[in-house]
Amino acid sequence: MRPIEESEWPAFVAVDYEAFSATYPVEIADRWREVLEIDRLLSAFDGDLMVGCAAALSFEMTVPGGPIPVAGVTSVGVLPSHRRRGVLTALMTRQLHGLHEEGREAVAALYASQAAIYGRFGYGRAADTLNFRIPTHGSVFTRSAPADPALRLRVAGPADALADLRRIYDAVRPGRPGMYARSDGYWRTEILPDTEHDRGGMGPLRCLIAEDATGARGYALFRAKAGWDEHGVPDGEVRLLELFASDPAAYALVWRGVLDRDLCTVVHAERRPVDDPITHLLAEPRQLHAGWFDDLWIRLVDVDRALASRAYAAPADLVLDVQDEFCPWNAGRRRLVTDKASCEPTGAPADLTLPVDVLGAAYLGGRSLRAAADAGLVREHRPGALRELSAAMAWDPAPWGCRVF
Ligand SMILES: CC(C)(COP(=O)(O)OP(=O)(O)OC[C@H]1O[C@@H](n2cnc3c(N)ncnc32)[C@H](O)[C@@H]1OP(=O)(O)O)[C@@H](O)C(=O)NCCC(=O)NCCS
Known part of the structure; x- marks a missing residue:
C-alpha cells in the first residue's frame, strides 16, 4: 500500500471504474482529478497490479459552531x-x-455506497437526507407562506450566474453542519458540468434565481424533461439538484418557480435536508412522498481534538470511556468540558461508555445519543450523564452535506 504517482492516475481510475461498475465515459473521471490532491491518493497493490484505492479530500466542513478542516474520504474501491x-x-x-x-484533520467524513460498509472502521451515520417526489398538483403552499413583492424570478445560465450561486451557497454554508466549502474546481467539475452523461436522460442544467434590486437572494439548479402521456396531457418532470436561499421569502419563491414549471407534473427533489422548510410550506406535506436514507458518515480521527473543535448546545462536564479498536489512540477515558472547549485523557471514573462510531454519529448534532442508548449502544454509569451529553451534542439545524463527494 502506498500513495500513487501522477503517472498512475489512469490505473487508479481503472480500479474505481471496475469496482463501481461505472457507466460514464472514462474521461469524466479526469474531472475528479482536478479536485483530488495526488499525495492524498492511496492504492493497494498485488505485485505490480493496482487492486484497491482510496482518496482523501481536504475540506472545510461546517460542524456545530462553524467550519473546521475535515478529510473527505472518497474514491474507495x-x-x-x-x-x-x-x-x-x-x-x-x-x-x-x-x-x-499528519494531524491536519481531526475528523473524516464520507458518503457510503452501502450503509453496511463503514461502521466497522469507526464511522457513524451522522446525517440523514430526504428524497421528495412532489406531484405539482399537490404543491399548494399554506396561506402563511412568506412573500416579498420586491422579489422576482430570473432564468439564468448556471455558469453565468456562478458568482451569485457561490455567494448564496457561502452565506448558507457556515450555519449548517455537514455543508462543505466548494473550491473553484469543485464548482466547475462537480456542480456545473452538463454533458449527456450528466444529464442522465434529462435536459440541460437550468438555473432560476430569486432577486430584488439589491441582487440575488436565492437559486435553484435543476433539470427538466418535457413529455405528454398517451392522451396528449403534458406530464413533464423536474429534477431539482440544489436550492438555497438567504431568506424565507426568496426560498419560497424559488421553490414556487420549480414547482410551477409549465408542462411538468412532478418534481423529484433529491437529497434534501430532513428539516427542509418545504415541509412547512406545503399545505399538504404528505404530497412530498418523502423517502429517507443516510447522508454523511463521520469518523472521529482524533477524539479529543474533534470534541474540542465543535460548539455545544448545553454545558456538559463528563468522563467518556471511548471504545475504538481501529484507532487505539482514541480508546479509554477522557474528560469533556464543553465550557472550556477541552477534551483530555483522564484517570477519573467513566460517566458513559460508548463506541467511537456512536460518538461520530452524534458529532454533527443530528443523531440522538438517547436513541443510541435505547438501542443498547451507550452505557450510563452516572445517572443523568446520558441526558447531559445528549443535550450538549444536539444541534439545530440538522446536518446535511447536500452533494455527494
Ligand atoms: C466495498 C469494498 C470496497 C469492500 O472491499 P473489500 O476489500 O472486499 O473489503 P474487506 O475484505 O476489507 O472487508 C472487510 C469486512 O467488511 C465486510 N464488507 C465488505 N464490503 C461489504 C459490503 N458491501 N457490505 C457489507 N459488508 C462488507 C467484509 O465482509 C469484511 O467483513 P469480515 O471481516 O467480517 O469478513 C468493495 O467490495 C468494493 O469496491 N465495492 C464496490 C465499490 C464500493 O462500494 N466502494 C465503497 C464506496 S463508498
Whole structure:
C-alpha cells in the first residue's frame, strides 16, 4: 500500500471504474482529478497490479459552531478479483493512521455506497437526507407562506450566474453542519458540468434565481424533461439538484418557480435536508412522498481534538470511556468540558461508555445519543450523564452535506 504517482492516475481510475461498475465515459473521471490532491491518493497493490484505492479530500466542513478542516474520504474501491480479502480494511487502516500522524484533520467524513460498509472502521451515520417526489398538483403552499413583492424570478445560465450561486451557497454554508466549502474546481467539475452523461436522460442544467434590486437572494439548479402521456396531457418532470436561499421569502419563491414549471407534473427533489422548510410550506406535506436514507458518515480521527473543535448546545462536564479498536489512540477515558472547549485523557471514573462510531454519529448534532442508548449502544454509569451529553451534542439545524463527494 502506498500513495500513487501522477503517472498512475489512469490505473487508479481503472480500479474505481471496475469496482463501481461505472457507466460514464472514462474521461469524466479526469474531472475528479482536478479536485483530488495526488499525495492524498492511496492504492493497494498485488505485485505490480493496482487492486484497491482510496482518496482523501481536504475540506472545510461546517460542524456545530462553524467550519473546521475535515478529510473527505472518497474514491474507495477494490477490484472484484480481490474483494473480501481485507484490502479495504488495510486501506482504511493506513488512511486513518496516516490522517492521525499528519494531524491536519481531526475528523473524516464520507458518503457510503452501502450503509453496511463503514461502521466497522469507526464511522457513524451522522446525517440523514430526504428524497421528495412532489406531484405539482399537490404543491399548494399554506396561506402563511412568506412573500416579498420586491422579489422576482430570473432564468439564468448556471455558469453565468456562478458568482451569485457561490455567494448564496457561502452565506448558507457556515450555519449548517455537514455543508462543505466548494473550491473553484469543485464548482466547475462537480456542480456545473452538463454533458449527456450528466444529464442522465434529462435536459440541460437550468438555473432560476430569486432577486430584488439589491441582487440575488436565492437559486435553484435543476433539470427538466418535457413529455405528454398517451392522451396528449403534458406530464413533464423536474429534477431539482440544489436550492438555497438567504431568506424565507426568496426560498419560497424559488421553490414556487420549480414547482410551477409549465408542462411538468412532478418534481423529484433529491437529497434534501430532513428539516427542509418545504415541509412547512406545503399545505399538504404528505404530497412530498418523502423517502429517507443516510447522508454523511463521520469518523472521529482524533477524539479529543474533534470534541474540542465543535460548539455545544448545553454545558456538559463528563468522563467518556471511548471504545475504538481501529484507532487505539482514541480508546479509554477522557474528560469533556464543553465550557472550556477541552477534551483530555483522564484517570477519573467513566460517566458513559460508548463506541467511537456512536460518538461520530452524534458529532454533527443530528443523531440522538438517547436513541443510541435505547438501542443498547451507550452505557450510563452516572445517572443523568446520558441526558447531559445528549443535550450538549444536539444541534439545530440538522446536518446535511447536500452533494455527494
Ligand atoms: C466495498 C469494498 C470496497 C469492500 O472491499 P473489500 O476489500 O472486499 O473489503 P474487506 O475484505 O476489507 O472487508 C472487510 C469486512 O467488511 C465486510 N464488507 C465488505 N464490503 C461489504 C459490503 N458491501 N457490505 C457489507 N459488508 C462488507 C467484509 O465482509 C469484511 O467483513 P469480515 O471481516 O467480517 O469478513 C468493495 O467490495 C468494493 O469496491 N465495492 C464496490 C465499490 C464500493 O462500494 N466502494 C465503497 C464506496 S463508498
